[in-house]
Amino acid sequence: MDWVGGAVGGFFVFVSTVAMLVLLAWASRRVMGAPVGWVRAALVSLVAITGASGALTGGLRAAGWADDDGVLAVDPWVALVAIVLVFAWAFVLGLCVLLVLEVLVPTGTVPTPWRAVRRLRQGRRETRRYAQVMTIALRHGLGGAFGRTRRADGTTTSRTDVRRLAVGLRDTLSDAGVTFVKFGQTLSTRRDLLPDAVTTTLATLQSDVPPAPPDQVADAVAEALARPVDEVFAAFDPVPLASASVGQVHAARLLDGREVVVKVQRPGAREQVAVDLAILGRLARRLERDTAWGRSLGVVALADGFAASLREELDYSVEAENTRALRAGLDVVTHDGASSGPLVVVPEVVDGPSGPTLLVLERLHGTPVGQAQALLAGLDAGSRRELADRLLRAALDQLLVAGTFHADLHPGNVLVLSDGGLGLLDMGSVGRLGEPERIALGSLLLAIDGDDAIAATDALLELLDPPAGLDARRLEREVGQLVLRFRAGAGAGAAFAGLVRLVTAAGVAVPPQVAAAFRTFAALEGTLDLLSPGYDLVAAARDEGRPLLSRLVTPEAVRRKVTQQLMGFAPELERLPRRVTRIVSDLEQGRFTVAVRAFSDPADRAFLSGLVQQVIMTLVAVGAVVGAVVLLVADGGPMLAPELPLFTVLGAALGFVGTVLAVRVLVLALRGTSRDRW
Numbered sequence: 001m002d003w004v005g006g007a008v009g010g011f012f013v014f015v016s017t018v019a020m021l022v023l024l025a026w027a028s029r030r031v032m033g034a035p036v037g038w039v040r041a042a043l044v045s046l047v048a049i050t051g052a053s054g055a056l057t058g059g060l061r062a063a064g065w066a067d068d069d070g071v072l073a074v075d076p077w078v079a080l081v082a083i084v085l086v087f088a089w090a091f092v093l094g095l096c097v098l099l100v101l102e103v104l105v106p107t108g109t110v111p112t113p114w115r116a117v118r119r120l121r122q123g124r125r126e127t128r129r130y131a132q133v134m135t136i137a138l139r140h141g142l143g144g145a146f147g148r149t150r151r152a153d154g155t156t157t158s159r160t161d162v163r164r165l166a167v168g169l170r171d172t173l174s175d176a177g178v179t180f181v182k183f184g185q186t187l188s189t190r191r192d193l194l195p196d197a198v199t200t201t202l203a204t205l206q207s208d209v210p211p212a213p214p215d216q217v218a219d220a221v222a223e224a225l226a227r228p229v230d231e232v233f234a235a236f237d238p239v240p241l242a243s244a245s246v247g248q249v250h251a252a253r254l255l256d257g258r259e260v261v262v263k264v265q266r267p268g269a270r271e272q273v274a275v276d277l278a279i280l281g282r283l284a285r286r287l288e289r290d291t292a293w294g295r296s297l298g299v300v301a302l303a304d305g306f307a308a309s310l311r312e313e314l315d316y317s318v319e320a321e322n323t324r325a326l327r328a329g330l331d332v333v334t335h336d337g338a339s340s341g342p343l344v345v346v347p348e349v350v351d352g353p354s355g356p357t358l359l360v361l362e363r364l365h366g367t368p369v370g371q372a373q374a375l376l377a378g379l380d381a382g383s384r385r386e387l388a389d390r391l392l393r394a395a396l397d398q399l400l401v402a403g404t405f406h407a408d409l410h411p412g413n414v415l416v417l418s419d420g421g422l423g424l425l426d427m428g429s430v431g432r433l434g435e436p437e438r439i440a441l442g443s444l445l446l447a448i449d450g451d452d453a454i455a456a457t458d459a460l461l462e463l464l465d466p467p468a469g470l471d472a473r474r475l476e477r478e479v480g481q482l483v484l485r486f487r488a489g490a491g492a493g494a495a496f497a498g499l500v501r502l503v504t505a506a507g508v509a510v511p512p513q514v515a516a517a518f519r520t521f522a523a524l525e526g527t528l529d530l531l532s533p534g535y536d537l538v539a540a541a542r543d544e545g546r547p548l549l550s551r552l553v554t555p556e557a558v559r560r561k562v563t564q565q566l567m568g569f570a571p572e573l574e575r576l577p578r579r580v581t582r583i584v585s586d587l588e589q590g591r592f593t594v595a596v597r598a599f600s601d602p603a604d605r606a607f608l609s610g611l612v613q614q615v616i617m618t619l620v621a622v623g624a625v626v627g628a629v630v631l632l633v634a635d636g637g638p639m640l641a642p643e644l645p646l647f648t649v650l651g652a653a654l655g656f657v658g659t660v661l662a663v664r665v666l667v668l669a670l671r672g673t674s675r676d677r678w
Contacts, residue, residue, distance in 0.1 A: 040101065044094045052090035056083060081649060088656045095663045130279050136175045140168040166201035173202075179276035179310070186306050211248055214238035216267045224264065224358035232353050236262070246273070246313055251363065260350055263316060263359040270314055277307045305512070313428045316359040320349045322404075322430035323361070329402030343394040345423040364423040369530050370411030376531065388532035391422055393544045395524055399433065399517055400442050407431040407516040409524045431516035437463060441517060445541065453480030463514050464503055478502050610668075618665050624658030627651075 022042070057066075059082075066079075141164070173184035187194060188202035211217075217238065221229050229236055233252045240248040247265045254260055284303035287294030312318050323346060330342035350360035367375055376384060391414065398405035406413070408429040415423035433441065440462035447456035457476045482499055499518065503510060510518075521537065528535045586592040631651030638646045 041098065044097050044101075047097075048090040048094035049087075051093075052087050055090075056086045059086070078644060082644075085649065085652045085656070089652070092656055092659045092663075095660065099663055099666060129275050130282060133172075133176050133180070133279055133283070137168075137172045140171045140175075142168045142172055162195055162197050163201070166195075166198040169198070170201050177272075177276060179273055180280070182310065183280060183303075183306050186309075187302070211240045211243040212266050217248070217250070217264060220267050221262065221264050221358065224355055225353055233262075246310075247316075252360075254350070258350075259363040260360050261347075261363045263319075263361070265314065265316065265357040273310060273314065277310065281307065309429070315356050316354065317356050319426075319428045320351075320354050320359055322427040323347065323349050325404040325432075326398070326406060326424070326427055326430065329398060329404055343390045343397070343422070345417065345421060346427070347423070347425075364415055364417060364425075366415035366417035366423055368412050368425075369414045369416060369527055372416045373530070375416055381532070384532040385535070387416070387422060388528045388535050389540065389544065391531065392524070392528060392537065392540055394422075395520065396541065396544055399520065400438050403433045403435070403438055405431050405433070405517065405520060407520050407523075409520060409527055411527045411530050414527050429516075431513050431520070433513055433517060437514065437517075441514075448483050448538075451483060453477075453483055456480075456483055460499075460503065464510055475503075614665060614668050617661050617668075621658045621661035621665055624654050624661065628655030628658055 026041075170184065173180040184202045188199045194202075212220075217240075218229060218236075221236070225232055232255070234255050234257070235253040237251040240250050241261065242249045246269050247263050250262045250264065252260050252262045280303050281300075284294075284299040288298070288300045327346045327348065330344070330346060345364060347362040347364055350362070353360045369376075379387075391409075395405065395409060406424055406427065406429070408426065409424075413424060413426045415425060417423050440459050444456055444459035444463065447453075447459055453476055457472065457479045460475075460479065461472075479499075479502065482502060525537050528537055528540075583592065628651045631647045631654065634647045634651075636645075636647075
């Protein structure tokens with residue numbers, strides 16, 4: 001039975017110790033007022049308890065208050081006071097250790113063991129992939145692009161060097177895989193940031209992705225449907241119509257006989273994209289840290305924006321929503337105000353089987369513009385120009401009237417349909433402009449058409465985010481020169497790229513949706529040129545855009561806008577005469593006063609309250625510590641026990657309170673200066 005009693009006693013000690021650790025860890029987190037990790041707080045508490053227990057046992061024996069067998073030689077209440085003070089100061093020392101740890105190594109920077117194991121496995125994969133990408137870059141001569149050094153003579157890079165760098169970058173991205181190819185294709189549209197030689201070279205990047213094996217595709221479709229494929233599709237072609245980095249497209253037929261296309265996400269695409277995006281982020285951070293050109297281009301922001309876009313592309317439900325939004329604005333009004341029907345066709349989304357990894361769309365029979373040169377060659381010049389006019393009119397209607405626009409109208413995303421019409425594909429990249437942005441964009445086009453640099457500058461500033469201290473006169477002069485380029489027949493892509501370069505050089509931030517609208521014109525220009533060689537986008541935009549812009553400022557539209565605003569102001573307008581009468585009466589009788597409520601904002605009150613609390617807590621902490629020091633060094637006074645003055649006990653207790661308050665004040669101060677670390 002002795003072993004049973006010993007086991008029960010050991011279990012009781014274990015439970016008591018765990019309870020004490022949890023209590024101390026909870027008290028530490030509450031006193032510090034910071035999200036200290038539970039594991040860290042428990043470990044520090046364990047060390048504090050162990051140290052306090054050893055110090056207490058040795059101290060009692062050294063003072064003669066207990067013998068070697070642990071029998072007390074003093075009053076138990078005196079021993080209890082000593083025990084409480086020792087553990088209280090151990091608690092204070094633990095708080096100080098936690099404070100130092102939080103300053104040096106904040107909670108969350110050191111992963112938990114299970115998270116560390118998971119990161120280790122992922123890190124090994126990322127490291128291998130990172131080494132592979134760096135090897136490819138070095139093989140194509142990009143080693144110097146990652147260096148910290150500058151040219152010794154301070155000269156700038158020559159055009160030959162830029163072209164060589166562009167070719168090396170293109171080949172590196174091409175060999176590095178599909179994610180990097182898509183990043184290069186994205187960079188090729190950023191003529192506002194990169195030299196023309198680089199963007200032109202990157203525009204030749206093509207993603208040659210072999211299709212996934214048919215059995216893997218069938219499994220992926222069945223998994224996305226959560227049921228067998230033949231329960232949804234009467235026929236499913238295992239040979240894809242197109243294959244891309246993230247997904248591939250297959251022809252199919254529904255049970256009701258409708259012909260559809262099925263866009264299915266490639267097996268393992270999410271995992272591969274996650275690894276590649278992590279590598280891309282590491283490369284971007286290294287380039288921005290080590291190179292001047294990386295900092296000037298803001299490659300980290302570029303990589304982050306691309307990563308966000310690609311992660312959104314992995315969710316096909318977003319593309320389905322974009323497709324529905326574009327279909328909702330298809331009907332276009334003609335010059336005389338009648339509905340002409342849709343100028344382009346957007347496929348209908350089949351809602352039932354569509355989901356995050358599977359998208360089922362109405363099938364459009366046609367040929368992409370980039371592959372339709374033989375078909376277009378059989379049309380006369382007038383028919384080809386009519387196709388180009390229809391595409392431009394549809395794009396302008398989306399930009400200026402509907403507000404939801406296809407942001408990637410390159411030749412592969414526009415179909416020449418078998419009935420002679422046009423269709424749009426791949427609605428993964430869609431932009432949205434609110435009414436103020438649409439009006440400002442329309443005003444910009446009108447100002448360019450009217451050769452009005454002042455109005456164009458005003459419209460630009462409405463579209464963009466101008467900084468404080470902007471030199472508006474200088475920007476106005478530069479916009480005037482750019483307007484002349486527009487009117488002189490400069491390509492729309494180059495002109496809009498120059499416009500973005502101009503405003504970014506002036507320190508003006510370009511919102512992403514506005515930048516997408518500008519890039520739409522650049523992508524559209526190449527497609528229109530294939531439809532109708534020599535097509536003048538700028539001149540045609542002036543002709544096609546006037547009736548659309550007039551719809552934004554018709555008397556009926558203005559009257560409706562004013563009516564809506566007046567409806568909101570109606571209650572205030574009804575009270576206005578009475579309020580004016582009261583003000584005039586108070587002025588006549590000398591009773592007019594203005595009442596100002598200080599700190600009426602809750603945030604201001606909270607700031608002031610926190611500041612007062614911190615000051616009071618600081619004063620109390622300083623007073624307690626000073627009082628403790630005075631009591632501890634004081635001679636004489638009553639004795640609680642032999643060699644234990646009352647002043648010493650009071651000084652230790654007061655010092656405990658002062659130190660705890662001081663730790664709290666330091667925590668508040670550190671949280672105020674570095675909130676991102678707490």
